[in-house]
Amino acid sequence: xxxxxxxxxxxxxxxxxxxxxxxxxxxxxxxxxxxxxxxxxxxxxxxxxxxxxxxxxxxxxxxxxxxxxxxxxxxxxxxxxxxxxxxxxxxxxxxxxxxxxxxxxxxxxxxxxxxxxxxxxxxxxxxxxxxxxxxxxxxxxxxxxxxxxxxxxxxxxxxxxxxxxxxxxxxxxxxxxxxxxxxxxxxxxxxxxxxxxxxxxxxxxxxxxxxxxxxxxxxxxxxxxxxxxxxxxxxxxxxxxxxxxxxxxxxxxxxxxxxxxxxxxxxxxxxxxxxxxxxxxxxxxxxxxxxxxxxxxxxxxxxxxxxxxxxxxxxxxxxxxxxxxxxxxxxxxxxxxxxxxxxxxxxxxxxxxxxxxxxxxxxxxxxxxxxxxxxxxxxxxxxxxxxxxxxxxxxxxxxxxxxxxxxxxxxxxxxxxxxxxxxxxxxxxxxxxxxxxxxxxxxxxx
Numbered sequence: 295x296x297x298x299x300x301x302x303x304x305x306x307x308x309x310x311x312x313x314x315x316x317x318x319x320x321x322x323x324x325x326x327x328x329x330x331x332x333x334x335x336x337x338x339x340x341x342x343x344x345x346x347x348x349x350x351x352x353x354x355x356x357x358x359x360x361x362x363x364x365x366x367x368x369x370x371x372x373x374x375x376x377x378x379x380x381x382x383x384x385x386x387x388x389x390x391x392x393x394x395x396x397x398x399x400x401x402x403x404x405x406x407x408x409x410x411x412x413x414x415x416x417x418x419x420x421x422x423x424x425x426x427x428x429x430x431x432x433x434x435x436x437x438x439x440x441x442x443x444x445x446x447x448x449x450x451x452x453x454x455x456x457x458x459x460x461x462x463x464x465x466x467x468x469x470x471x472x473x474x475x476x477x478x479x480x481x482x483x484x485x486x487x488x489x490x491x492x493x494x495x496x497x498x499x500x501x502x503x504x505x506x507x508x509x510x511x512x513x514x515x516x517x518x519x520x521x522x523x524x525x526x527x528x529x530x531x532x533x534x535x536x537x538x539x540x541x542x543x544x545x546x547x548x549x550x551x552x553x554x555x556x557x558x559x560x561x562x563x564x565x566x567x568x569x570x571x572x573x574x575x576x577x578x579x580x581x582x583x584x585x586x587x588x589x590x591x592x593x594x595x596x597x598x599x600x601x602x603x604x605x606x607x608x609x610x611x612x613x614x615x616x617x618x619x620x621x622x623x624x625x626x627x628x629x630x631x632x633x634x635x636x637x638x639x640x641x642x643x644x645x646x647x648x649x650x651x652x653x654x655x656x657x658x659x660x661x662x663x664x665x666x667x668x669x670x671x672x673x674x675x676x677x678x679x680x681x682x683x684x685x686x687x688x689x690x691x692x693x694x695x696x697x698x699x700x701x702x703x704x705x706x707x708x709x710x711x712x713x714x715x716x717x718x719x720x721x722x723x724x725x726x727x728x729x730x731x732x733x734x735x736x737x738x739x740x
Contacts, residue, residue, distance in 0.1 A: 329707050336714035343721040344387070347379035375725040386717045393713075394706045408705055409698040416578030416693025420686040428685065433678040434671045443656055443666040450653035452466040457637070460646035464634040467645075471627055493636020496602040500592030507586055511572070527559075534559045562725055 328662075354373035358365050391397045392405035408415070426432070443548050451461055538555040539548075569575045591598035633641040656662055677685075705715075 333710045336711045340714040340717035343718050344383040345374045347721055349378055351376035371729060371732060375729040378728020379721045379725030382720035385715060386720030390713045390716055408702045412701055413694050414696050416690045420690040424682055424686045428678055428682040429677045429679040433674045437671045437674040438667060443663045447656035451650055451657050456646055459649055460642050463645050463649060464642055480665040494603060495606050496592045496599040500589045503589035516578060520570040524570045527562045527566040531559050571651055595726045651658055
């Protein structure tokens with residue numbers, strides 16, 4: 295940071311630059327440069343008032359020395375005003391400068407206050423916020439007055455904010471995906487598969503099948519199988535002919551194989567059609583009986599349970615299973631990120647529409663808003679009652695971490711322009727006070 299001249303003292307610099315930018319006090323910005331120019335201008339103006347008062351004082355002293363007892367009466371009044379103006383300007387320059395550094399570089403006690411008292415300022419600021427803003431009653435009152443659910447839902451439901459809602463939701467999901475490392479997800483998948491494989495699958499599977507049978511939930515599945523079987527049979531003419539030609543006796547004439555193939559094909563189509571249209575067909579009853587027996591065996595037959603569990607362990611333990619799960623995660627993550635990057639993607643539009651619909655419901659439901667306000671108030675009360683010290687410690691520890699010199703310079707940059715008016719006012723008020731005092735003394739002793 296550029297050094298600045300101490301008011302009224304040419305060539306005196308602020309000191310060495312800060313070692314590092316403190317948190318919360320970033321590097322130079324366009325705003326800082328503008329404030330720095332304004333501060334230099336105001337320092338020049340305030341110093342100009344001091345120099346003008348000094349020139350006037352020296353001029354009046356010259357007139358008094360030159361004319362002696364014959365000096366004009368007005369000279370005394372001007373000299374007193376300029377002298378008091380210089381004293382006021384110097385006193386206020388000292389006061390303003392002492393806030394940020396040692397005046398003239400001399401380590402006078404009780405100067406450079408911000409540098410020395412930085413930690414105390416942070417503690418006092420934290421204590422002030424804790425006593426006046428972080429008490430449970432104050433926090434709950436402000437949370438209730440804020441009416442956050444109504445305000446937030448009204449803003450989100452506004453169609454003009456839809457692009458921003460979509461963008462923020464997409465960024466939140468992308469951030470969550472970026473926080474999940476692929477290695478961690480793969481380990482989680484493997485742990486989940488291992489956890490899922492530990493209990494027996496056979497008895498629960500049997501009970502689920504038994505419940506589905508009792509509720510007649512498997513009939514649509516059987517019907518679907520019969521439909522697909524009949525459709526396959528209708529299109530199996532070529533397959534039947536090839537099988538008959540290949541497996542039939544070599545000595546049979548070709549036309550005999552064609553007759554046999556046609557007969558098999560017609561019987562197959564007729565049979566699958568009957569099974570398809572007749573819910574009470576004996577094959578469909580056999581299917582029901584097989585599933586019922588299978589469900590019972592899964593629960594009560596040790597041999598069947600052992601076979602089912604062995605199949606489960608073989609399936610879950612295969613590298614292809616965990617590899618497929620990891621590949622599915624990586625592929626799905628890439629697809630989601632690509633869709634989220636496209637403002638016109640179906641995923642983003644659907645996500646935005648869902649959020650807006652939820653916001654509209656909250657906006658139009660005052661009882662729900664009141665309930666949500668209660669949730670916000672309870673959360674705020676819990677945080678204020680249990681974590682106020684931790685929140686305040688963020689302020690105090692952050693201030694403690696700031697570089698003292700950098701903090702002093704930055705605070706001066708923010709408020710120094712206004713403080714220069716103190717110097718200007720000190721010059722003007724001092725001059726007026728000196729004029730009044732001199733005039734009063736003349737009236738009393740003349």
